[in-house]
Amino acid sequence: MSDHDDKNPENDPQLADKIKDSARQIWLAGLGAYTKAEEDAGKFFERLVQEGEQLETRTRGVVEKQIKTVEGRVGEVKEKATGTWDKLEHMFDQRVSGALRRLGIHRREEIEAMERRIEALESELARLRGDSPASDEEE
Template identity: 30%
Template sequence: MAKKLKQNGDQQTADVVRMSSQEIWQAGLSAFAKAQEEEGKFFSMQLFEERVLRALSSIGVPTSQEVAALNRRIDELTRQVAALSGKPAAVKKPAAVKAQAKPVARARAKTAAK
């Protein structure tokens, strides 16, 4: 009787291990399939971005790196001019944010209609 219970216990343990390993295997396959799908999307996006970049550069549109380098050069030249002229360079102020207009006309039209 004890042998039979031990065999049943061993069988149950083996079944649990088998089921667990099968679930892990299926999760791995699912993750692999998802990675392949994402890789395809990523490759398509990279290809699209490369094509757009080539098209923009062929018509002479500067890249963001080129614009940033130009801005750094302008700042450097501004400092040099200020040093040579003896006057402090003008500090750029950020543009003021404009308040959005309120829809007053609509409110008046609604009250007039009542």
Template identity: 30%
Template sequence: MSNEKTSQLKEVSDMAKNIWLAGLGAYGRAFDEAQERYEQASKESPRLFNELVEKGRKLETQARTAIDDVTAKSKGTATSIEERINKVRANLGLGGVSVEDFERLEKKVDALTKKLNAMSAAPKKAPAKRAASSKTTAAE
């Protein structure tokens, strides 16, 4: 081989080796940076965790307060509805009537309705004999 070819081969070999070394260097640098970030995260994890716990406590307190407010308002609304119903009952003269009284009346109305339906469904008998007997007494 000539010196020129040997020189070109050495340059190509050196370039390939440099590319290989650059890749290894990039890997080493990335590894070192990842190691540093991991160590920082390990140091910051407890602080970050504690911050998240504190934020959670604040949100829980706010949520409980909101739920308590809604619950109190709904109880007040239910009471005012009850009061309105009682006023309407009093205006209609139903002030002393309880739910049980209404249920008993409903059962009685249902029973009477069944009896009326049964009576209207019963076959009607022809009163022909009575009409004939009354004619004969009138003719005599």
């Protein structure tokens, strides 16, 4: 029985030590791998942040340039539209004034000027007749 017990791996102290050493080495290798992965992940994260900042800087410059270009174009279009609208409004005024003149309808300024002339003539006529403003109201 003792021959059989000596060959049993469970009773071999060297084999048990080898297994313990292998288990410890596996454990240490796992810890090392975990630590390395953690360090690499931190470095990788930092590198991603740096690349993101660089991309943001480049993108911001391009976007700002595009915004300025668009703002400039909007200003140009606005100026052209305003100028075109002013020309259109002026042409419309001229056409309406011409049509009213052809129909014998005078502009307000012309009518107001005629009213002032009529009032002046009436005043002069009344003065020449010797009429007083009060006698005009009685008639």
